[in-house]
Amino acid sequence: MLSMxxxxxxxxxxxLVDRIIPADDFPGGWExxxxxxxxxxxxxxxxxxxxxxRIGLDWLEAEACATTGTSFxxxxxxxxxxxxxxxxxxxxxxxxxxxxxxxxRAAAEHAAEGFxxxxxxxxxxxxxxxxxxxxxVTG
Amino acid sequence: MxxxxxxxxxxxxxxxxxAGVLAEAGKSVLLIERGRELACEDVPRxxxxxxxxxxxxxNTGPSLEGNPRVWVDLDGREHTLRPHEDAYQNxxxxxxxxxxxxxxxxxxxxxxxxxxxxxxxxxAGSSLADWPIGYADVAPYYDRxxxxxxxxxxxxxxxxxxxxxxDYPMPPVPLNRQGAIVRRGAEALGWPTLAxxxxxxxxxxxxxxxxxxxxxxxxxxxPVDAKNxxxxxxxxxxxxxxxxxxxxxxxxxxxxxxxxxxxxxxYVDRDDQRQHARAEVVVLAAGAIETARLxxxxxSSEHPHGLGNAxxxxxxxxxxxxxxxxxxxxxxxxxxxxxxxxxxAITKFNHGNPDVIGGGMIADEFVVLPIIFWARNLPxxxxxWGAEAKRFMRDNYTRVxxxxxxxxxxxxxxxxxxxxPTVRDRWGIPVVRLSGATHPETVRTAEFMxxxxxxxxxASGAQRIWGSxxxxxxxxxxxxxxxxxxxxxxxxxVTDRWSxxxxxxxxxxxxxxxxxxxxxFNPVLTIMALAFRAAEHIARAW
Ligand SMILES: Cc1cc2nc3c(=O)[nH]c(=O)nc-3n(C[C@H](O)[C@H](O)[C@H](O)COP(=O)(O)OP(=O)(O)OC[C@H]3O[C@@H](n4cnc5c(N)ncnc54)[C@H](O)[C@@H]3O)c2cc1C
Numbered sequence: 160m161l162s163m164x165x166x167x168x169x170x171x172x173x174x175l176v177d178r179i180i181p182a183d184d185f186p187g188g189w190e191x192x193x194x195x196x197x198x199x200x201x202x203x204x205x206x207x208x209x210x211x212x213r214i215g216l217d218w219l220e221a222e223a224c225a226t227t228g229t230s231f232x233x234x235x236x237x238x239x240x241x242x243x244x245x246x247x248x249x250x251x252x253x254x255x256x257x258x259x260x261x262x263x264r265a266a267a268e269h270a271a272e273g274f275x276x277x278x279x280x281x282x283x284x285x286x287x288x289x290x291x292x293x294x295x296v297t298g
Numbered sequence: 299m300x301x302x303x304x305x306x307x308x309x310x311x312x313x314x315x316x317a318g319v320l321a322e323a324g325k326s327v328l329l330i331e332r333g334r335e336l337a338c339e340d341v342p343r344x345x346x347x348x349x350x351x352x353x354x355x356x357n358t359g360p361s362l363e364g365n366p367r368v369w370v371d372l373d374g375r376e377h378t379l380r381p382h383e384d385a386y387q388n389x390x391x392x393x394x395x396x397x398x399x400x401x402x403x404x405x406x407x408x409x410x411x412x413x414x415x416x417x418x419x420x421x422a423g424s425s426l427a428d429w430p431i432g433y434a435d436v437a438p439y440y441d442r443x444x445x446x447x448x449x450x451x452x453x454x455x456x457x458x459x460x461x462x463x464x465d466y467p468m469p470p471v472p473l474n475r476q477g478a479i480v481r482r483g484a485e486a487l488g489w490p491t492l493a494x495x496x497x498x499x500x501x502x503x504x505x506x507x508x509x510x511x512x513x514x515x516x517x518x519x520x521p522v523d524a525k526n527x528x529x530x531x532x533x534x535x536x537x538x539x540x541x542x543x544x545x546x547x548x549x550x551x552x553x554x555x556x557x558x559x560x561x562x563x564x565y566v567d568r569d570d571q572r573q574h575a576r577a578e579v580v581v582l583a584a585g586a587i588e589t590a591r592l593x594x595x596x597x598s599s600e601h602p603h604g605l606g607n608a609x610x611x612x613x614x615x616x617x618x619x620x621x622x623x624x625x626x627x628x629x630x631x632x633x634x635x636x637x638x639x640x641x642x643a644i645t646k647f648n649h650g651n652p653d654v655i656g657g658g659m660i661a662d663e664f665v666v667l668p669i670i671f672w673a674r675n676l677p678x679x680x681x682x683w684g685a686e687a688k689r690f691m692r693d694n695y696t697r698v699x700x701x702x703x704x705x706x707x708x709x710x711x712x713x714x715x716x717x718x719p720t721v722r723d724r725w726g727i728p729v730v731r732l733s734g735a736t737h738p739e740t741v742r743t744a745e746f747m748x749x750x751x752x753x754x755x756x757a758s759g760a761q762r763i764w765g766s767x768x769x770x771x772x773x774x775x776x777x778x779x780x781x782x783x784x785x786x787x788x789x790x791x792v793t794d795r796w797s798x799x800x801x802x803x804x805x806x807x808x809x810x811x812x813x814x815x816x817x818x819f820n821p822v823l824t825i826m827a828l829a830f831r832a833a834e835h836i837a838r839a840w
């Protein structure tokens with residue numbers, strides 16, 4: 160899966176998706192299939208943003224290392240959130256060829272599409288998010 | 299070359315009605331539709347590609363490639379757009395047209411909606427005008443549309459505002475929890491409510507079953523065929539006569555004339571071959587934007603600016619509906635999953651408001667898909683990521699109520715459809731160029747209605763209310779209308795009071811294009827009614 164990304168990029172992506180939609184007593188984004196959703200979309204409607212993901216994920220990793228001394232995926236959740244809050248505000252130290260805040264906003268939107276969209280799109284496995292929010296399909 | 303009595307272009311809401319009436323009147327009818335036949339399973343329940351949420355496409359047509367339009371924004375910048383992009387102003391394409399996937403609200407326009415200019419005066423810069431016909435001229439055809447296509451509604455409540463000769467054929471679709479809650483709020487405000495009339499079977503009707511209250515009504519096709527439109531009624535009747543031929547995946551390029559007289563159309567068939575069809579009468583029902591395009595593309599030495607366009611009126615006055623609304627976080631659960639979801643309307647603000655022109659209707663909203671809720675219904679200050687965002691979705695998807703509705707637009711002659719000088723579609727046909735905006739008075743009316751929506755939710759128990767205030771923009775889209783408006787004076791209109799293009803005794807329009815103004819209500823029942831009326835007129839005259 161996600162063979163268009165390096166393993167390091169995949170690790171960062173998984174960690175990012177799980178901070179966008181963290182696990183609680185319902186699964187987090189990755190377990191619920193956001194990665195599967197992205198895998199499909201990167202070969203389809205979102206093929207034009209794969210390069211942005213490569214750049215954005217490499218950059219997020221570099222930013223995490225520069226500001227915390229640790230790989231993004233290896234950070235504790237609260238520290239990951241801290242990094243992401245700074246990204247959101249544009250308060251970053253490493254130069255990025257794409258706008259980091261815009262990359263993060265787009266990633267959050269894509270994760271929501273995978274998580275809350277219909278399972279036919281590859282994410283929201285077994286309709287888990289619909290069960291969580293109370294959207295039931297009866298006919 | 300095929301020869302018929304009548305050619306109808308477009309198998310949407312209006313075209314299907316015209317085909318049915320004319321075939322039953324004994325005419326041979328060729329109905330040409332650019333989209334496909336759409337069985338229910340051909341309209342996927344894809345939450346990211348449908349006519350409510352077009353993030354990556356939609357679930358009918360036109361296909362995303364090869365069908366561009368150009369839009370000139372308010373700063374004069376040009377954008378070449380694909381059909382699922384907002385500013386393209388798309389409606390659904392396929393047999394049934396927009397109505398194949400619509401929400402099926404079945405509103406009549408009010409008597410006053412036909413007399414906007416004489417009621418309110420004409421604001422500077424607007425092309426506001428009275429219709430050449432009044433409510434009484436359309437009322438018998440509203441009856442026909444309600445009975446022959448099938449509407450569920452509250453006859454007694456409706457009759458308080460609309461003079462009506464006949465009741466609705468079916469009682470209203472049942473109330474759901476959201477509806478009951480907003481009705482209490484309306485009662486607290488002293489605002490009368492009306493059950494929303496719907497082209498949906500509340501009881502079995504005309505051989506098809508009652509609604510099963512699913513969650514995929516608007517934006518999708520009905521899984522049990524309980525949603526009524528012209529495709530499963532009048533068009534089915536046309537087919538049953540044996541006199542109607544339906545050609546799909548065929549794009550009409552132009553109306554053909556000989557010596558200035560309309561003789562038929564040229565279309566490109568599904569194998570990309572150009573075909574000529576001939577008929578005594580041509581009826582255009584391609585939707586307000588594409589009908590304007592067809593008229594403009596039909597040039598000849600006698601009609602160098604296109605048909606009906608001697609006075610540069612074709613394509614002007616494009617209207618749709620501003621649809622202001624509010625979202626409220628309620629103290630109790632409001633979503634019970636009972637579709638279609640829209641149940642309860644306030645119509646007292648359609649006219650008679652202080653200091654604004656016209657007004658609009660507000661109603662509670664259809665069942666909302668989770669991703670649409672995420673994209674459009676979250677509070678503006680809620681983070682879009684993290685535990686808090688997930689928690690909000692989890693706690694509040696069922697506790698958020700929405701009310702919204704169409705505002706009567708004040709038309710501008712500069713809100714228009716022209717032809718782009720360079721961009722062509724996949725068949726080489728010049729495409730639509732959209733420019734301008736509605737008249738600023740529309741925004742004022744929309745602001746007024748936006749405030750009423752918030753007020754309603756507050757009275758219904760909302761703890762917190764949010765929404766997006768209206769801004770000046772071009773309207774059109776799913777409620778597109780006005781581009782070949784009716785009128786008695788050919789200098790300021792395109793069609794006459796019978797929907798016939800001025801200067802042509804055998805060219806008619808049977809879609810939203812003929813609307814002079816677009817009412818403060820969803821337009822489709824009026825489109826259907828006027829299609830009945832135009833088609834009867836054609837049949838009677840020959
Ligand atoms: C999701 C959705 C919800 C809606 N909900 C409501 C509602 O609740 N109430 C309401 O009143 N209205 C609603 N509408 C709007 C309603 O569907 C339209 O007002 C109505 O369909 C317009 O009818 P029409 O005949 O003008 O055009 P259409 O129904 O758009 O039909 C035009 C047809 O012409 C075809 N066509 C166009 N160009 C060509 C060409 N060159 N050659 C051949 N064929 C061509 C198109 O493919 C189309 O099928 C909704 C629409 C949508 C999409």
